[in-house]
Amino acid sequence: MENIPERKHDLLRKKIYIIIFRSDTPAGRGFDIALLILILLSIFSVALESVSEFRENYLGYIHFVEWTCTILFTIEYLLRIYVIHRPKQYIFSFYGLVDLVAFLPTYLSFLMAGTQFLVVVRAFRLLRVFRILKLSRFLSEGNILKQALQNSMHKIVVFLATVLTLVTIMGTIMYLIEGPDNGFESIPVAIYWAIVTITTVGYGDVSPQSPLGQFFASILMIMGYGIIAVPTGIVSVEMAKASELAKRRCPACRAPLSDSEAKFCAYCGVNLSDAEKHNADTAAQN
Amino acid sequence: MENIPERKHDLLRKKIYIIIFRSDTPAGRGFDIALLILILLSIFSVALESVSEFRENYLGYIHFVEWTCTILFTIEYLLRIYVIHRPKQYIFSFYGLVDLVAFLPTYLSFLMAGTQFLVVVRAFRLLRVFRILKLSRFLSEGNILKQALQNSMHKIVVFLATVLTLVTIMGTIMYLIEGPDNGFESIPVAIYWAIVTITTVGYGDVSPQSPLGQFFASILMIMGYGIIAVPTGIVSVEMAKASELAKRRCPACRAPLSDSEAKFCAYCGVNLSDAEKHNADTAAQN
Amino acid sequence: MENIPERKHDLLRKKIYIIIFRSDTPAGRGFDIALLILILLSIFSVALESVSEFRENYLGYIHFVEWTCTILFTIEYLLRIYVIHRPKQYIFSFYGLVDLVAFLPTYLSFLMAGTQFLVVVRAFRLLRVFRILKLSRFLSEGNILKQALQNSMHKIVVFLATVLTLVTIMGTIMYLIEGPDNGFESIPVAIYWAIVTITTVGYGDVSPQSPLGQFFASILMIMGYGIIAVPTGIVSVEMAKASELAKRRCPACRAPLSDSEAKFCAYCGVNLSDAEKHNADTAAQN
């Protein structure tokens, strides 16, 4: 390796960089798809390992897949560090840690016995899928969702505070009404029941037995039925706004153009293609 | 049959064509309604056959209905091939296969023993209902729904990827917390539980027993409560857009006309009936 | 009674008419409230009668309330017929039948033994509440809801046809996968399970046991999760439209006035109070 001249070395680095980071080239796209398959395969193998039948009969295959994925992830990680401009920044970034966590647990569980809990950490590999999707055409869609959620963050906090207060108070009331004999063993269990009820999940592992308890539970259910409308309303309005902002607008009067092929603005009558060209020119001059 | 002169033969073919394919004639409408009843009757009979009581006592009646429907569907299928212009295209089209599958399984199950699984395929007869509905006035309504879903496909893919990643990670965490002793037998079962929870179905066949598990389950439920708002927001916005586009518009300035009986455009003052007539004339000339 | 002179008789009839039918007078409002209380009391008594504890200990009280309500409902019914212009039309109208059904079952169950099923019919008394509400200020609100539902009827039919086809096909598939041993006793039961699942109710009385069944159930749940967005989208859009139409509009240019206290139209600059007065005058002349 040390005999490769500097230039050739740089060229290799650049080539790898393009393969790993650029999804707009055939090689980059192929790399993305291969990585996607590898991630899903490794998650699948982690899931199957937990099924006792498979663990007993096919442990060899599962271990083979696991180690193959781990070694390939390790190579990919090292290559990323090798080709990137600022390796430190990458290593401590969110995706850098996710990439590290994708292979480290397998080595650790090999070295240290009884670290079964690391199986969880391997499931975080799935987060890598998002980086691959992010690099593709889903980017803009994801951004609208993200922006809609960010804009409604304040409303969501008020909403969550209300819901949590409601389930705490209703849970405490139900704990008194039903008590430990009817499955409401403690206030935390009663709050868990209230959350199960207000979110309309309704497992039925804890459920009111007394008439008074069923009456209060009915009130909570109807409340939950109405309350579920609030986040929906919040998100709908925010998405409508985000979608409104993404519309083509008249460069002259800023009115939204509902007709994306319009040639003249419906509000101020300006010739759209002229105005858009003019704006682009002005922007280029500044 | 070979003695019928060509012309008369063609006339018969045209007549059958009109009955089968045109729902705007009395005969065509009658055929549609008869077919609808036949399909629902056959589905009903398939369902009743699976109930042990009915199977033991009324098997004769059920078989009679099944064979009547099968023979009528066969005749209808052959007639469709007979009258249609390009039979091959029809046979391999979606509805062509659905039509074939509506009667073939009954013959097969008669010829080959132990093909009980073909009962499923007969249920696909129900899809034929959609063709009948499609031919009627529900067409445009269905299209708005379809377009709204198509437009939001990208957002739905991002949404599904997020939900599937969430249930995989939460399922794996819950598998570690609760373990096989509390019903979380394996990671796939734990992911199944997470889907049951996040969609607010909540069967209760698997439910968290430990305080920590109930705490994580509560978080997942509240997440699901909020996440359910996202598809609703997506579809609402898309339907609002589709509904906006379907509005009557001013032919002169393209502004949407909220008042469907307006005589003058509220935005540019043009006489609507004149402008619409002018546009129709222009369109006819091109 | 026959000694009352015609005029006085008519006056009495008019007075009763005002009390029963006009909720804008103090007597009419009092009558409405009294009737509302009576209806709720009688429903409450019907419900309590079904509870074995109350039936054993307080049957006397329950019967007293039941007979009091029945007799008062009978008197009210006769008075309605007495004062109304076209009694026949009333008797066979929807509310006429509801009024009749409010007292008839009690007499019938007294005369004929073993007519316990009539208890249901008495619950229909609750429908009378809607007439009372209809006469009050909730009228316009109810109309917006009603119109929104009517406008989206076509979309709802397409939606229901899709859901019913989906549950039939998924139910049949699950019947084959799980079979009678896992609780899916017949195709109707499997369809019932599919409805319980897709509507996110999830009783858990029937739930998939096999891995393949749980996989298909997961798909159905996620579908249901998305499908629930469709009626919400439909109703939201229709309600937005209905609410848009109910807005105050500029009498000159028909633009909606978002500011309900505006004095000038924001779109055409017309003086709103002048224009509204002018329109009212024109309408009065025609």
Added chain:
Amino acid sequence: MENIPERKHDLLRKKIYIIIFRSDTPAGRGFDIALLILILLSIFSVALESVSEFRENYLGYIHFVEWTCTILFTIEYLLRIYVIHRPKQYIFSFYGLVDLVAFLPTYLSFLMAGTQFLVVVRAFRLLRVFRILKLSRFLSEGNILKQALQNSMHKIVVFLATVLTLVTIMGTIMYLIEGPDNGFESIPVAIYWAIVTITTVGYGDVSPQSPLGQFFASILMIMGYGIIAVPTGIVSVEMAKASELAKRRCPACRAPLSDSEAKFCAYCGVNLSDAEKHNADTAAQN
């Protein structure tokens, strides 16, 4: 205390007032955060006390936290009365009672044995969180939610009346169909089941066993599936309206400004900063 001169006394009062009531000063913000932590800690301790394990092993710690919180809440309450202008109005206000209820039950349960039900009342401490949030930047967000709910109150009443009538009638029908042998012990229990079903909670503690019952339950579920769209539609529309009203508007023509950094109104062309300054001046003069 009586030696402190009047002025100094007043200064102290003012200082305390600022700390307690003004969250825009560092001291006030610190007080708010400290109070928030104290409230959450005390709720946490109330919840843990109900868990038998904690009650047996850590009762000393729990009692210490409880009494510390109670004494601090008492001091805070007395200080509030001391510094406020109209103490009587505060004492009988909603938050005044909530503040009283935050410490009174602990003293009462110490003095009177067997007043375990007061544990509920202590959970109402959580409502105090809302005052703290109200004083902060979440105020405006909460108001939009509140106004949206208030505006749709009429629609919600009609909706609730419909739902309650539906569950009463469907519950009574199911009581007749299924009867006490299948868990539908009485009409109130059947109504409880109908609420559990229509809200899509679905515990499964009561569920239909007979085919006819499952058929009616399916209808109720699909109804609930559609009905859940109504509150969502109501709230979405109201939130869209509230959000529309909260938009920046042109001071000259009242048109909403979708572009929050616009310098000229898109509808009337007025210079926005000039017009806004002019309006502020006019407002200041009146």
